[in-house]
């Protein structure tokens with residue numbers, strides 16, 4: 001997966017001569033980027049941003065409503081027609097402010113998107129096939145599980161996904177990530193369960209009758225427990241194959 | 245009686261056609277609203293509540309979405325408001341092709357009847373208003389009904405498009421230039437350009453689904469060389485612009501209401517028209533991939549469309565500044581239509597700004613297809629659109645009935661529904677982002693934290709229902725008992741208020757109004773009313 005560089009965007013924005021100074025510093029540390037923290041931080045920042053914009057508009061609106069309420073029934077408004085200059089000013093300046101804010105947020109969103117889409121090198125790859133209505137996982141050693149994905153805590157996991165029948169979307173709210181699984185296409189998502197624990201998996205793409213019951217879980221286990229479980233399952237699998 | 249009925253069915257008068265659209269679309273709204281109440285009842289607690297069969301929920305939701313958008317909002321805005329207002333605002337005696345106009349209202353009613361068949365066919369459609377394959381092809385539900393409903397309503401709308409673009413271009417009264425048009429007229433112009441370009445794409449997409457399901461083609465079947473995502477691209481290539489087909493007319497009527505009740509000029513009219521409306525028409529077709537952020541789209545497209553999507557804030561921002569600026573130095577009266585007009589600005593603010601995180605692709609990976617988006621689009625489109633339609637009905641009420649509604653009841657109905665919608669839709673956004681509960685869920689056992697919010701939302705829906713009943717009683721009561729309205733009860737400068745209330749059945753005016761030098765629909769403050 002190639003990384004989407006920041007160059008194109010930096011170029012555009014410095015051409016605008018507006019927000020170059022606001023561009024977030026780029027740099028990928030060696031440790032695994034954590035989209036969950038990235039999501040929560042950016043979400044917070046965007047919420048602050050839109051709350052400020054909303055509050056400004058709402059304040060002006062309420063102030064005008066109060067200040068210019070009708071005093072007597074034959075009153076009329078007294079706004080003058082705009083001069084050409086102020087009409088241009090009232091268009092161009094806001095347009096630049098909006099574009100600046102848009103590009104700033106797009107740059108931030110793009111940076112985080114790279115974290116979401118760049119799979120760390122040491123990750124464990126598991127195949128997922130979805131179907132109405134179950135999640136079928138296949139581990140590298142051939143072990144299969146249904147609706148329950150056991151993983152070692154501390155290892156990034158990447159799912160290669162496809163579907164047997166219709167569209168589904170493998171959604172793990174705790175990791176702030178979903179991606180559709182589709183027949184005839186292979187998609188992927190990755191997540192990083194740092195601590196042992198359980199996480200809900202649920203289907204986010206409408207798939208008929210039991211869409212809302214198409215739930216499973218991810219169980220992140222301490223490394224050694226996982227290894228023990230994984231080996232035991234593999235042995236079971238072999239015995240089953242041998243006995244057939 | 246027969247005579248009256250015949251008179252209405254075979255009418256070619258744009259005002260009667262407009263009212264026919266109003267009646268049909270309000271019926272669709274009422275029914276789709278009942279579906280919403282059923283859904284809210286089902287969701288009021290975890291576990292089966294009023295039905296043990298998820299398919300019931302899915303059918304309600306299908307009907308709710310399809311009927312609200314295709315049967316209520318688009319026809320109420322581009323059918324009722326456009327038909328009633330456009331000829332009056334441009335000083336024309338009727339639309340360019342009155343019989344085509346009649347045909348389009350008939351098609352609309354046939355579309356509504358088809359949609360109603362949902363409740364009688366043995367396997368009702370359960371494909372949601374989006375109809376995504378492969379599900380829409382695999383389901384035992386009746387996808388053909390979905391296809392034909394969309395085709396009929398789409399065709400009605402194309403006819404309307406041809407009609408109104410011609411009317412506005414060629415039938416303005418002598419002396420009315422492009423820069424003297426009402427903002428609403430401009431918005432309808434923009435909306436119908438979009439309809440004409442994009443509806444055929446939707447028609448194609450839903451027809452391909454039907455062919456796949458019933459004729460055995462494989463457009464969307466990968467096992468035979470098809471592709472599942474082509475449909476989503478075609479569908480949103482239409483349906484994102486469709487959002488603006490709803491947005492433009494509703495913001496247009498809000499402009500007219502706000503200018504009338506503030507008795508003021510439009511602030512920076514040209515920026516609103518050419519920058520705002522023009523910008524939206526230009527950008528509308530370049531952002532549809534934001535509906536496919538969580539599918540297998542190539543990453544570079546997702547990032548590119550994040551930028552175009554965020555750019556939508558530019559024209560919308562211009563419209564906003566213009567709308568708020570119109571209050572500046574105005575003389576604001578808070579009659580019922582104006583309460584709706586002003587509340588739409590608030591609703592749009594919440595709905596529009598919460599669209600920004602959705603546009604940012606990395607944030608959307610979490611909130612896409614959750615209750616966050618349900619809350620967002622109800623604010624920005626469903627509720628803001630409905631409030632402007634209701635505001636528009638109140639605004640034109642004296643014109644088309646010749647009588648006044650009851651102001652106190654109008655205010656009560658407004659506040660009940662305003663409080664109600666915020667009680668329903670704000671918690672939805674919180675549930676979406678904090679728990680991650682997905683949309684289109686009949687049950688949510690895996691999200692216990694969502695339950696208390698759902699209780700609140702269901703209570704909110706009940707408040708809305710009470711509000712709408714008050715509104716409806718007020719409208720019906722006023723038709724018979726209201727005081728007589730003069731020709732211009734609001735003191736507006738716009739042309740539609742120069743005719744009698746109700747206007748002459750044929751031709752609108754005795755003599756088409758002569759347009760004086762320097763006239764404009766918003767030229768307030770030049771003389772005392």
Ligand code: HEM
Nearest residue numbers: 280283284309312313372373374618626630683684685705
């Ligand atoms: C008036 C009160 C309304 C209430 C209480 C309400 C409630 C709801 C509920 C509970 C859902 C289902 C969420 C889910 O399970 O995914 C929904 C979906 C939806 N609503 Fe509304 N709604 C209202 C008005 C409207 C209006 C006026 C529109 C007009 C456009 C609208 C358009 C939609 C659409 C398009 C969907 C999504 C359908 C789908 O997922 O395919 N709603 N609404």
Ligand SMILES: [Cu+2]
Nearest residue numbers: 203205207211
């Ligand atoms: Cu599903």
Ligand SMILES: [Cu+2]
Nearest residue numbers: 484487532535
């Ligand atoms: Cu869209």
